[in-house]
Amino acid sequence: MVEKTEQRELRGIDLQTGIFTLTQIKVATKNFDPSNKLGEGGFGAVYKGLLSDGTIIAVKQLSSKSKQGAREFVNEIGMMSALRHPNLVRLYGCCVEGNQMSLIYEYMENNCLSRALLGAVNFKY
Numbered sequence: 001m002v003e004k005t006e007q008r009e010l011r012g013i014d015l016q017t018g019i020f021t022l023t024q025i026k027v028a029t030k031n032f033d034p035s036n037k038l039g040e041g042g043f044g045a046v047y048k049g050l051l052s053d054g055t056i057i058a059v060k061q062l063s064s065k066s067k068q069g070a071r072e073f074v075n076e077i078g079m080m081s082a083l084r085h086p087n088l089v090r091l092y093g094c095c096v097e098g099n100q101m102s103l104i105y106e107y108m109e110n111n112c113l114s115r116a117l118l119g120a121v122n123f124k125y
């Protein structure tokens with residue numbers, strides 16, 4: 001089964017990142033409420049969420065069970081969890097439960113891209 005293979009691979013990665021439960025993600029996104037939907041990307045829908053500690057997150061859901069999607073998803077976790085850079089959005093962790101796979105990122109306002117790229121000091125609207 002696809003999920004089992006991917007879960008085994010995930011365990012093999014020395015994750016520098018956290019594991020979230022599906023319950024935590026559902027609470028944070030109000031059960032993936034459509035009003036929290038930020039957009040749609042290569043992996044599927046992206047939702048805004050609020051963790052119990054007040055951290056705002058962006059949850060990327062892997063929508064289908066497509067083998068290629070799951071493969072890229074595992075690659076992204078492995079790569080992003082190892083990277084820390086001020087110009088890269090931070091990966092907080094992932095959630096792999098049943099056939100649900102999600103990536104949990106630092107939430108970034110759209111209009112903050114220029115700020116992120118130029119740096120807060122040089123940034124002017």
Ligand SMILES: Nc1ncnc2c1ncn2[C@@H]1O[C@H](COP(=O)(O)OP(=O)(O)OP(=O)(O)O)[C@@H](O)[C@H]1O
Nearest residue numbers: 038039040041042043046058089105106107108109
């Ligand atoms: N960290 C984030 N903070 C806030 N919004 C986000 C974040 N990540 C994604 N989004 C929103 O979700 C949408 C889809 O993002 P995603 O990164 O999945 O797709 P993409 O970069 O457009 O495409 P692809 O996955 O094919 O590279 C974005 O256009 C953005 O509106």
